[in-house]
Amino acid sequence: MMAFQKTVSARIYRLFLAHAERNGCDPRAIAKGMGLDEDSLENPYARVSRDRHLSLLRMAADWTVPFEPVKNGIAGWLRPFPELAGVVCNCPTLGDAMQHFVQYRDIIGNVDWVTVQQSDDSIAIEYMLDGDDLTGRALGNFAIIVDLARLYDPRVKVGDAELSGAPSPAYKTWSDVIGTRIEHHQPRNRLVLRSSALHTPFVKYNETLASIHLDAAMRLRETIRGRASFAEQVKLHLHEWLRDASDDLSQERIQQRLCEQLGISRWTLQRRLQAEQVQFGHLLNLARVHEATWLLTHTQLPISEIADRMRFGSTSAFTRFFTRAYGTPPTRYRTANWRGTDPLTTIGQA
CATH class of the missing domain: 3.30.70 (Alpha-Beta Plaits)
Structure with missing residues (x-):
């Protein structure tokens, strides 16, 4: 199965290394072990691999000086971004x-x-x-x-x-x-x-700036994703849309939306995937299987809701699809691979 690239921005590690120093660690040694230098911490494209990131978080869990939340709200949280x-x-x-x-x-x-x-x-x-x-x-x-x-x-x-x-x-x-x-x-x-203001117009909204900022964010996100193969970029988008449970998309609409997002035609989409010997339907199925297995093993969502999230018309259609992929029905797969807290409750909901 195609690898799914997972990383975090190196920019966040300026704060992490400062906290490491407060806990008596040598930030230079940590940065060197991660392959980071001063320039990397400000580079918008520099990334840290998933495995390296998780290993450092495990190390930080033992530090005695606690993490402190920022003092000035959302501006403090997003200043690096x-x-x-x-x-x-x-x-x-x-x-x-x-x-x-x-x-x-x-x-x-x-x-x-x-x-x-x-x-x-x-x-x-x-x-x-x-x-x-x-x-x-x-x-x-x-x-x-x-x-x-x-x-x-x-x-x-x-x-x-x-x-x-x-x-x-x-x-x-x-x-x-x-x-x-x-x-x-x-x-x-x-x-x-x-909130009673969930859909209330934001009084400080600036439509002109919004379009400029959205374009900058889209270009940065696509540049980050562009370091992967084209097929991996497509898969990232598919994962994103499958996780949006409120967005009801057919396979045809997903493909159309993908072309709109990437600014390409359907012919170009198919041609670029064929160059990597991958079919769009195969990538969509991989994304569905990946998301479904995670939801089965980490959440208590009913099988019917997982089927809906994966854009299947019925629970039985999802069950047939999953059984063909893994050789076992989703309920049995959940029992054998459960990583959550209460598998019996989960299965009882299915």
């Missing part, structure tokens, strides 16, 4: 800002992923981990999301904040930032925001 800040801090509504944050998180990193589901007055955000369950990975993103929401609605309320991991001494004061008690040892990493 002005391209992302320009997009998410200037949207027509709070709801649009949340969707843009999910779409352009690649600028920070694509190791984990976020899904957003909206109703009339609430937003449910789920943070899905790839690899070790380190509390800070979800918690840091939740803090960013809460402060972003406060920019649009200072009265926004946090209804729920759930983390799948155990409390960490490295994060002692973050409940105050989130604005509610954080519940640990939960089935998933989930945050619920409640």
